[in-house]
Amino acid sequence: MDLLLPRRCAGCGDPGQVLCGPCRERLRRPPVRVVTPVDTHVPMWSLGPYAGTHRGVILAMKERGNLAVRSLIGPVLAAAVTHLQARGELPDRIDAPVPLTLVPAPTRARSARLRGGDHVTDLCRAAGLPVTPALRHRSTVRDQVGLDAEARRRNLAGSVELRHVPTGPVLLVDDVVTTGSTLAAAAEVLTAAGVTVCGAVVIAHA
Template identity: 65%
Template sequence: MELLLPRRCAACGDPGTVLCPACREAFRRPPERVFTGVDTHVPAFALGPYDERRRAVIVAMKERNNREVRKYLGAVLKAGVDTLRARGELPERMTLVPAPTRRANARLRGGDPVADCCRATGLPVVGALHHGRVRDSAGLDARSRRRNLAGGVGLSQVPAGPILLVDDVMTTGATIAASAEVLFSARAQVVAALTLAAA
């Protein structure tokens, strides 16, 4: 199969592996606190900037249905959670809740890539959130994203105990804020948010 469909690095395109050693090194950064134009209501952390490498990997994960890189990003996410626990910024026990995604996008992408990354951590995961009628937020500013998400995030169940919200990219903070608001309204205990990258 490698001869017919050679594996290439999801970030730089070099042949031979899911992520080449140089690109793997770029994902070794510890999580950093980020602040956005929208109040996220909980401490928000990112595992690095939305630079060229991270963008290529996230596009491969979402738009090119690269399932192998989703597993790798799950390991990166788990390392970030472990670091935040060691720093005392997350509790020892918690449930990961992926940010909502549009159902049409999930169908096109062979499932929800952020949920796949969460499951690859081996930590408890509950898909508690879903999108109602919202349009794609690409290209929207902070105010437009907030308007777009207003009333557009639904709750299918309320996880017990501390919750960590997880998303791929944090741009304005609107998705994290809307997700936290819906969970807080159901008396859920959201303690923080963690994303793979911050734009």
């Protein structure tokens, strides 16, 4: 199959590997604090801008059916969490007796089915950290592509529901943040249920 359809890097498109060496190196950069037009209510960190390698791997996971790259981005997420814990920006096992749990941002059920499963949940599981898919969108939510910050906020108002109540501190995870509306709605629902939301990490910010 590699002779007929050469494997290409999810980050840059070069033939040979699922994720080439230079793209792996770009993904090693430490997370940076970012802010969005909509207040997410919690500190948020991004692994890079939505361009180049970061954009490539997100599109590969999300739109191109590349399931293999999900397992490779999981350890990148885990390294980011460890880095933030070492800097004292996220609780570690010393700060909190209950381990930090990853909570994937909600997605539409139809979108997840078309993508071969929820890619954000998959990469959270590949990180090797505790994961609780606690959130989901109600069926009334429409696709957010093309909506501005206010329209996204209206679209998500009251449309994120809690499936399970996580125990201990949680960290929200998403692939890309644009306006912050999704993460804000997720943080609001979790906080209302008495959950401690320590922050959010995204693979890229637009």
